[in-house]
Amino acid sequence: MKTIDELLADGVSGKRVFVRADLNVPLADGTITDDGRIRAVLPTIKALVDAGAKVVVASHLGRPKGAPDPAFSLAPAASRLGELLGSAVAFAADTVGRSAQDTVAGLADGQVAVLENLRFNAGETAKDDAERGAFAEQLAALADVYVGDGFGAVHRMHASVFDLPKKLPHYAGYLIATEVGVLKKLTEDVKRPYVVALGGAKVSDKLAVIDELLKKADRLLIGGGMAYTFLKAKGYEVGISLLQEDQVPTVTEYMERAEKQGVELVLPVDVLVSREFPDLKTKAPADYTVVDADKIPADQEGLDIGPKTRELYASKLADAATVFWNGPMGVFEHPDYAQGTAAVAQALVDSNGFTVVGGGDSAAAVRTLGFDENAFGHISTGGGASLEYLEGKTLPGLAALED
Numbered sequence: 054m055k056t057i058d059e060l061l062a063d064g065v066s067g068k069r070v071f072v073r074a075d076l077n078v079p080l081a082d083g084t085i086t087d088d089g090r091i092r093a094v095l096p097t098i099k100a101l102v103d104a105g106a107k108v109v110v111a112s113h114l115g116r117p118k119g120a121p122d123p124a125f126s127l128a129p130a131a132s133r134l135g136e137l138l139g140s141a142v143a144f145a146a147d148t149v150g151r152s153a154q155d156t157v158a159g160l161a162d163g164q165v166a167v168l169e170n171l172r173f174n175a176g177e178t179a180k181d182d183a184e185r186g187a188f189a190e191q192l193a194a195l196a197d198v199y200v201g202d203g204f205g206a207v208h209r210m211h212a213s214v215f216d217l218p219k220k221l222p223h224y225a226g227y228l229i230a231t232e233v234g235v236l237k238k239l240t241e242d243v244k245r246p247y248v249v250a251l252g253g254a255k256v257s258d259k260l261a262v263i264d265e266l267l268k269k270a271d272r273l274l275i276g277g278g279m280a281y282t283f284l285k286a287k288g289y290e291v292g293i294s295l296l297q298e299d300q301v302p303t304v305t306e307y308m309e310r311a312e313k314q315g316v317e318l319v320l321p322v323d324v325l326v327s328r329e330f331p332d333l334k335t336k337a338p339a340d341y342t343v344v345d346a347d348k349i350p351a352d353q354e355g356l357d358i359g360p361k362t363r364e365l366y367a368s369k370l371a372d373a374a375t376v377f378w379n380g381p382m383g384v385f386e387h388p389d390y391a392q393g394t395a396a397v398a399q400a401l402v403d404s405n406g407f408t409v410v411g412g413g414d415s416a417a418a419v420r421t422l423g424f425d426e427n428a429f430g431h432i433s434t435g436g437g438a439s440l441e442y443l444e445g446k447t448l449p450g451l452a453a454l455e456d
C-alpha cells in the first residue's frame with residue numbers, strides 16, 4: 054500500500070486530491086456531539102494543505118436512501134472541519150453536480166472543499182458494479198489523485214471506497230496507516246486472555262463477526278442491542294427489545310460452539326427495561342426498572358445492562374491481557390442508560406492489558422462520558438470496519454489501496 058508520504062515526496066502542489074474520509078459523526082439537532090472522526094483525519098488534510106494541494110474531502114453521513122435528505126447533510130461536519138483547521142472550508146451543495154464542479158474549480162492551492170454526502174447518490178452504495186462504476190467516474194472527474202483515509206468505511210463495497218481508487222493514482226492516508234498498524238497486532242500475536250466485548254445497535258452487521266471471534270477470543274461479553282438475540286436464543290422473553298429474529302438459530306449455534314471450544318460466552322444476567330425509548334433530546338429522567346435477564350416483561354425493552362452484569366463484566370475484563378471492545382452496552386446517549394457503557398469503559402481504564410475501543414459510537418461514548426482517551430491503548434474510528442479487519446476479511450477499501 055503506497056502511503057501519503059510517497060505522494061507528498063513526489064509533490065502535490067496544485068493537484069486536486071480527493072480524500073475519502075469518514076465524517077460520519079453523531080449529530081443531535083444538527084449539532085455534532087463528538088468530532089473525533091473529524092479530528093482523526095486532520096493530519097492527512099493538514100499535510101496536503103501544507104503541500105499546496107487542492108483538497109476535496111468526501112464522506113457519507115448516516116444512511117440516507119440514495120437521494121438528498123437535509124437531515125443527513127455534511128454541512129455541520131464541513132464547518133467543524135474549518136474550525137479545526139483554522140481556515141475557511143468551501144462546501145459543495147451536491148456531490149458530483151454543478152455545485153461540486155464549481156467549488157472544486159474555484160479552489161486555490163492549499164484550500165479545502167467538502168462535498169455533500171456521498172450517499173445522496175444511489176450509485177455510491179449500489180450493488181450493481183456498473184452503477185457504482187458510473188458514479189465513481191463522476192467522482193474521478195473532480196480529482197487527480199485519491200487518498201483513502203476513511204477507515205470507518207473501508208469494509209463497505211461502495212463507489213468512493215472501492216471503485217474510485219481504481220480510477221486514480223491512490224494512496225493511504227495517515228489514519229488508515231495508523232489503524233491498520235494497531236489492529237494488525239490483534240491479528241498476529243495477541244496476548245491472552247483475549248477478551249472481546251460486543252454491543253451496539255448494528256446487530257445484523259456484527260453478529261456474523263462472532264463466527265470468527267469464537268476461533269480467536271478466550272472470552273466474549275455480549276451487551277447492547279446485540280444481547281437480546283442471544284437471550285431470545287436461550288428461550289427468554291425479550292419483550293420489545295432490539296431483536297434479530299432471523300439470526301436466533303445462528304446465535305444458538307454460536308452458543309453451542311462456544312461451549313464445545315471452551316470459549317466463555319457471557320450474557321447479561323440483568324438489564325434495565327422500560328416501556329418507552331428515552332427522549333434523547335430533553336434527556337428527561339427515564340422510567341425504567343432493573344429486572345433479571347429472564348424476566349423482561351413482554352411490553353418492555355432492554356436499554357442497558359444491569360448492575361449485576363456491570364460487576365460481572367468488570368470481573369471478566371480484570372485479568373485480560375488484550376481487550377477489544379465494540380459497541381455501547383446500552384443507549385448511552387441518555388444518562389440513565391449510560392451506566393453499563395461507563396462500567397465497561399472503566400474496566401478497560403483499570404486494565405493492565407492492551408485495550409482497543411472500536412467504533413464511531415463507542416469512541417464517542419468514551420469521550421462524552423468523560424474518559425481520558427489516553428487511558429486506552431487505541432481508540433479506533435471504525436466499528437464494523439475494525440471488527441471485519443479482526444475477522445481476517447479482505448476489506449474492499451484496503452484491497453483497492455493495495456492494488
Ligand SMILES: Nc1ncnc2c1ncn2[C@@H]1O[C@H](COP(=O)(O)OP(=O)(O)OP(=O)(O)O)[C@@H](O)[C@H]1O
Pocket residue numbers: 205252253254255256276277278279295355356357379380381382383384385386411412413414415416434435436437
Ligand atoms: N439495548 C439497546 N437498544 C437499542 N439501542 C442500543 C442498545 N444498546 C446500545 N444501543 C445503541 O447502539 C448505538 C451504537 O451502536 P453501533 O453498532 O453503531 O456502535 P459502533 O460500533 O460504536 O459504531 P459504528 O459501527 O457505527 O462505528 C448507540 O446509538 C446506542 O444508543
Ligand SMILES: O=C(O)[C@H](O)COP(=O)(O)O
Pocket residue numbers: 075077115116205206209413435436437438
Ligand atoms: O459508522 C460507521 O461504522 C461507518 O461510518 C460506516 O457506516 P455504515 O455502517 O452506515 O456503512
